[in-house]
Amino acid sequence: MSHRVLVIPGDGIGAEIMPHVVRVLTALGPAFDFSYADMGGCAIDAHGTPLPPDTLAAAKAADAVLLGAVGGPQWDDLPMDRRPEKGLLGIRSGLDLFANLRPALLFAPLADASSLKAELVADLDLLIVRELTGGIYFGEPRGVTVDNGGRRGFNTYVYDEREIARIARVAFDLAAKRNGKVTSVDKANVLEVTQLWRDVVNEVHAEYPQVALDHLYVDNAAMQLVRAPKQFDVVVTGNMFGDILSDVAAMLTGSLGMLPSASLNASGQGMYEPVHGTAPDIAGRNVANPLATILSAAMMLRYSLNEAAAADRIEKAVQTVLERGFRTADIMPSGRAVGLEVLGTDAMADAVIAALS
Numbered sequence: 001m002s003h004r005v006l007v008i009p010g011d012g013i014g015a016e017i018m019p020h021v022v023r024v025l026t027a028l029g030p031a032f033d034f035s036y037a038d039m040g041g042c043a044i045d046a047h048g049t050p051l052p053p054d055t056l057a058a059a060k061a062a063d064a065v066l067l068g069a070v071g072g073p074q075w076d077d078l079p080m081d082r083r084p085e086k087g088l089l090g091i092r093s094g095l096d097l098f099a100n101l102r103p104a105l106l107f108a109p110l111a112d113a114s115s116l117k118a119e120l121v122a123d124l125d126l127l128i129v130r131e132l133t134g135g136i137y138f139g140e141p142r143g144v145t146v147d148n149g150g151r152r153g154f155n156t157y158v159y160d161e162r163e164i165a166r167i168a169r170v171a172f173d174l175a176a177k178r179n180g181k182v183t184s185v186d187k188a189n190v191l192e193v194t195q196l197w198r199d200v201v202n203e204v205h206a207e208y209p210q211v212a213l214d215h216l217y218v219d220n221a222a223m224q225l226v227r228a229p230k231q232f233d234v235v236v237t238g239n240m241f242g243d244i245l246s247d248v249a250a251m252l253t254g255s256l257g258m259l260p261s262a263s264l265n266a267s268g269q270g271m272y273e274p275v276h277g278t279a280p281d282i283a284g285r286n287v288a289n290p291l292a293t294i295l296s297a298a299m300m301l302r303y304s305l306n307e308a309a310a311a312d313r314i315e316k317a318v319q320t321v322l323e324r325g326f327r328t329a330d331i332m333p334s335g336r337a338v339g340l341e342v343l344g345t346d347a348m349a350d351a352v353i354a355a356l357s
């Protein structure tokens with residue numbers, strides 16, 4: 001039986017990187033049945049909508065979805081409901097992908113690429129679990145109105161206890177298989193919705209006596225992430241705080257170009273994508289780092305396709321390539337480059353494929 005993978009290359013460097021990731025997967029061994037669909041800016045241009053119904057239907061029928069990235073300045077002036085990002089939000093909620101897993105793992109050869117001191121981040125291995133289908137990004141009412149001659153913008157930050165409990169269970173389950181610690185991040189001193197978040201996380205914790213739990217306000221969590229990131233194992237938080245904190249975690253590891261992510265629903269089906277966007281500033285120049293998307297494919301093998309050995313092979317190959325001194329421009333240290341070689345997108349993917357064997 002081959003794995004049915006829906007590939008959504010998207011825009012910018014997403015579309016540029018994706019063919020190389022398919023090459024890596026094809027070189028691995030397990031049989032894949034790849035199909036392709038449009039989403040984001042390219043879908044707006046071709047179909048007039050960022051998420052064509054056929055794309056969502058194909059995603060629902062697939063075992064897993066592999067996504068590049070969507071968006072770009074040419075679509076920034078469209079009305080909000082027709083912007084590329086609407087496609088992303090639509091597929092996440094259409095597949096009910098409520099759990100976003102963002103590991104921040106520092107490959108030892110890249111310790112120097114972090115903006116923090118190497119000793120603070122060496123061997124860093126933390127996992128941010130972000131609630132993805134609720135919170136302020138989806139809350140109603142929302143909008144901009146004109147009141148008394150002036151414009152007024154508003155959004156609604158809302159979570160119900162079912163949403164909080166299911167993401168808390170994902171975090172506790174993962175922590176039980178890792179280092180046994182969950183840090184829940186909220187703003188319970190100011191926002192009632194996050195006081196409920198804290199209460200429900202505490203209630204679910206009673207089911208997991210083997211896992212330690214602490215709570216941090218989001219401002220303190222941001223500070224701790226850059227002060228002493230190795231104190232964390234699994235961090236669980238809502239949609240907006242998770243969006244921000246995972247980008248902070250990205251910088252701990254040196255580059256957005258290294259960070260994969262997984263978004264799962266209750267049945268284990270998932271969408272896998274790099275944390276980075278379409279990088280319009282470097283798109284089309286064969287300089288983008290393909291490793292975040294390659295590592296996202298490894299997460300797909302592990303979490304949705306039950307191919308843990310193949311996932312290990314990809315991750316070891318990435319480690320080997322870095323140990324051999326190969327770098328894309330974004331992870332090249334400024335100044336000291338002895339023993340290092342800068343590769344383009346295609347050559348980096350070639351190096352990973354060579355290291356698989």
Ligand code: NAD
Pocket residue numbers: 013068069070071072073085088256257273274275276277278279280281282287288289290292330
């Ligand atoms: P970005 O992640 O695209 O780029 C931020 C910076 O990191 C840029 O300087 C870029 O060159 C660099 N960078 C990112 N990925 C890289 C890689 N693989 N290799 C080397 N350098 C890399 O974020 P942005 O500039 O804020 O957004 C650009 C567009 O992407 C926007 O339209 C935004 O909406 C979209 N976006 C999409 C997603 C997604 O599809 N999931 C996520 C974030 C941003």
